[in-house]
Amino acid sequence: MAFWNYMRTFSLFVLLWVVILGGRDAVVAYSSLNASPLDLNSCLSGNGIQNVTFKSSSSSGNYYSLLEFSLQNLRYAEESLPKPYAIIVPENRDQLHKSVQCSIQNRWQIVVRSGGHSYEGLSSTSQAPNFVIIDVMKLEKVEVDMESKTAWVESGATFGQLYSAIANKTSLYGFPTGVCPTVGVGGAFSGGGLGLLSRKYGVAADHIINALLVDASGELVDRFGMGEDVFWALRGGGGGSWGVVVAWQIRLVQVPPIITAFNFNRTGSDNVTELVQRWQTVAPLAPEDLYIRVFVFGDSPIYLTFNGMYLGPLPQLLQLMNGIFPELGLGAADCNETDWIGSVIYTAVANGYSADFLNRYLPTKRYFKNKSDYVKSPIPASGLQGAWNIMEQKRDSIMILAPFGGVMNRIPSTQLPFPHRAGNLYEIQYIINWDEATDDAESVAWMRMLYEYMTPYVSNSPRAAYVNYVDLDLGHASANGTSTVEQAQSWGEKYFGGNFLRLVQIKTKFDPNNVFKNAQSIPPLSQI
Numbered sequence: 001m002a003f004w005n006y007m008r009t010f011s012l013f014v015l016l017w018v019v020i021l022g023g024r025d026a027v028v029a030y031s032s033l034n035a036s037p038l039d040l041n042s043c044l045s046g047n048g049i050q051n052v053t054f055k056s057s058s059s060s061g062n063y064y065s066l067l068e069f070s071l072q073n074l075r076y077a078e079e080s081l082p083k084p085y086a087i088i089v090p091e092n093r094d095q096l097h098k099s100v101q102c103s104i105q106n107r108w109q110i111v112v113r114s115g116g117h118s119y120e121g122l123s124s125t126s127q128a129p130n131f132v133i134i135d136v137m138k139l140e141k142v143e144v145d146m147e148s149k150t151a152w153v154e155s156g157a158t159f160g161q162l163y164s165a166i167a168n169k170t171s172l173y174g175f176p177t178g179v180c181p182t183v184g185v186g187g188a189f190s191g192g193g194l195g196l197l198s199r200k201y202g203v204a205a206d207h208i209i210n211a212l213l214v215d216a217s218g219e220l221v222d223r224f225g226m227g228e229d230v231f232w233a234l235r236g237g238g239g240g241s242w243g244v245v246v247a248w249q250i251r252l253v254q255v256p257p258i259i260t261a262f263n264f265n266r267t268g269s270d271n272v273t274e275l276v277q278r279w280q281t282v283a284p285l286a287p288e289d290l291y292i293r294v295f296v297f298g299d300s301p302i303y304l305t306f307n308g309m310y311l312g313p314l315p316q317l318l319q320l321m322n323g324i325f326p327e328l329g330l331g332a333a334d335c336n337e338t339d340w341i342g343s344v345i346y347t348a349v350a351n352g353y354s355a356d357f358l359n360r361y362l363p364t365k366r367y368f369k370n371k372s373d374y375v376k377s378p379i380p381a382s383g384l385q386g387a388w389n390i391m392e393q394k395r396d397s398i399m400i401l402a403p404f405g406g407v408m409n410r411i412p413s414t415q416l417p418f419p420h421r422a423g424n425l426y427e428i429q430y431i432i433n434w435d436e437a438t439d440d441a442e443s444v445a446w447m448r449m450l451y452e453y454m455t456p457y458v459s460n461s462p463r464a465a466y467v468n469y470v471d472l473d474l475g476h477a478s479a480n481g482t483s484t485v486e487q488a489q490s491w492g493e494k495y496f497g498g499n500f501l502r503l504v505q506i507k508t509k510f511d512p513n514n515v516f517k518n519a520q521s522i523p524p525l526s527q528i
Contacts, residue, residue: 029482030216030515032109035130037085043102044088051089051138063087067124070113070137070184070360074367076121078437083125084111084133091138093154093212093246099134100244101218104515108132109481111518112244114155115184115360119370120472122240122518123187127481134244136186137360144169144252150209151175154247155186160348160357166252167341173252174340177204179347181354182362189248190239191468192418194427196309196347199288199406201253205235205416210249213242216515220246226510233506233522236418238467238495240518241507260317261309261343263350264334268301273384275304275327279401280378282325284425288406290320298397302388306330307350309343366433367440369447372469373428373458374420383457390450394443397450398431419497420464428458429469448473467495467520476519483523491520 044052053063066087068077085108090096103110109128113135116123124133136156142165144151153162160181166173176197177188185204193204201207210223211234223231234242266275276294283292289311297303306328310317314337321330336346349355352364391397404424413419420427430450434443451473455463465471475490477483485504492500500522507514508524517523 030107030513030517031480032107032128032130035085035107035109040086040102040106040108040132043106044099047095047098047102049088049090049095049099049102051091051095053087053089055083055085066135067133070116070135071121071124072115072117072182072362072365073119073121074365074437075369075440076124081121081125082127082131084131087133087135089135089138093139096134096136096139096244096246097214097218097220100214103132103134104216104218110134110244110516112136112155112186112240113184114186115158115182115188117180117183118187118470119368120470120519122470122520127477127479127519128517129480136244137184139246140360141247142166146170146173149173149252150249151252152247152249153185155184155245157185158357158360159183159185159188160360163341163344164357171257171339171341172254174255174344175204175250176201176207176253179344179351179353181348181357182360185248186245187239188468190234190237190245191466192236192416193468194402194466196291196293196344197253197255199286199291199403199408200311202407202411203236203416203418204250205418206411207251207253208235208248209251212246214244214246216243216511216513229506230510233417233503233510236416236467237499237503237506237522238417238520241503241516241521242510243516255340256311257339258313258337259309259311259340259343260314260335260337261346262317262330262335263305263307263347264330266304266306266328268303270304272296272302272304273381273388276384276401277378277381278325278327279306280375280425283403284405286324286403286405287320290317292325292403294401296388296391296399296401298391298394300392300395302391307347309347313337366435367437367443368431368433369444370432370469371430371447371451371471371473372466373430373451373454374424374464375426375428375457376423376459378425379457386453387450390446390453394432394446396433397446398429398433400429400431402427402429413497414499417496417499417503418467419499420466424459427466428454429466462493462497464497465491465494470520472519474520477517477521477523481517481519482514483521485523485525488520488523492522495520 109131113123139154139156177193177195292308295305409422
């Protein structure tokens with residue numbers, strides 16, 4: 001351990017001098033302490049931006065309705081938490097560009113919100129003393145070009161809107177990202193974007209080929225204008241560090257005309273521990289056309305839901321499963337043979353979401369805490385049983401086991417900032433939900449206990465985590481919203497592995513004054 005601490009310190013020292021010798025000016029931290037309300041208001045109105053709601057206005061009821069419309073985790077709707085001076089909702093790309101410019105010029109910290117699903121409320125609140133939310137929900141256009149098999153997707157579009165737009169043009173192409181239809185693409189693409197097609201095609205960010213970004217100087221740049229380093233960082237390096245992405249150009253992926261989705265339960269009487277043990281040796285090694293994930297629900301007794309899809313017809317799936325996983329007992333009644341969009345809708349509905357993919361509002365909001373892990377070796381039965389014993393204490397607890405393998409084993413960990421590729425059998429997402437704010441402390445403490453219990457069974461040095469399942473327990477910026485590189489290592493190396501130092505170098509060159517930041521953003525190096 002001492003050796004690795006030495007190597008990290010040495011790497012930071014070398015990186016510091018690389019940047020210094022590159023001739024950059026000294027870092028002057030961007031601060032919102034002297035933010036000017038009058039000048040911001042004047043700048044916005046002077047640029048024709050009227051869709052702005054102020055906290056102090058007479059229509060404060062509208063302010064709170066708008067603030068909470070996209071906010072998904074009720075923990076971050078509490079009155080005691082910092083609230084934005086204004087919520088700006090640009091109507092088009094030019095207004096978004098001007099909104100960012102006005103905010104930077106008048107020293108307001110910018111919080112960008114796409115779908116509002118940030119697990120730790122980073123898209124709805126801030127540690128900065130003066131901040132505004134720029135909500136891009138009206139920038140939701142998706143333009144699909146079947147000649148080039150690409151699409152331009154504005155950052156305010158949701159998964160549901162993206163999938164619907166693709167399906168309106170073709171049933172033979174899709175896109176590899178998540179299932180929840182109300183998640184905004186802006187945040188998801190920034191962190192990588194795992195989904196049911198990831199074993200076949202990798203993460204969403206692997207298929208981004210261009211982007212339009214408003215940078216720290218307020219300029220609108222594309223891939224050529226921002227440079228390849230920044231374009232690399234945008235695709236998986238976490239949101240909130242690089243600027244405001246207006247739109248993404250993505251490359252579609254080919255899917256077969258028939259896909260078989262499935263969703264079925266197994267209870268405690270079905271030997272759930274043995275089934276999960278067997279799943280660990282099957283799902284990550286299965287053909288990449290097959291994706292099987294497991295939901296473990298806390299109850300007494302524990303029960304499982306197996307959920308996923310096969311890129312092919314039902315008879316082929318049943319034949320394959322009978323050969324590699326007969327213990328599961330998958331039958332035709334558990335499956336739905338459909339096309340790609342049908343499989344996505346079927347999976348979303350099975351997970352409790354609406355079949356209306358164009359509706360971005362999620363009515364079932366709760367308090368929750370999430371964490372994540374990566375598993376490199378199968379967890380023994382005793383380890384699984386110990387986790388079940390803890391989960392039986394909380395009926396609203398869930399563990400989601402998502403398999404890796406397939407193409408993920410063939411993509412280098414340095415191709416993008418998202419490093420979790422070969423060597424990972426599966427990812428775990430831990431979830432605890434509750435309904436009353438008074439249960440916060442107990443529920444969060446329970447989650448930390450489960451996470452601590454899992455320590456011997458998951459990745460280490462560092463213990464890895466997925467940046468899209470942002471977890472402030474891993475460390476966070478100080479009260480003024482800034483952090484040093486040394487502080488940021490506590491979460492940066494968990495999210496990005498060996499890519500963290502490259503992200504720091506890019507940040508130092510591209511946004512040396514740290515204009516774009518949040519509680520777990522990539523900080524620039526302070527220069528001597």
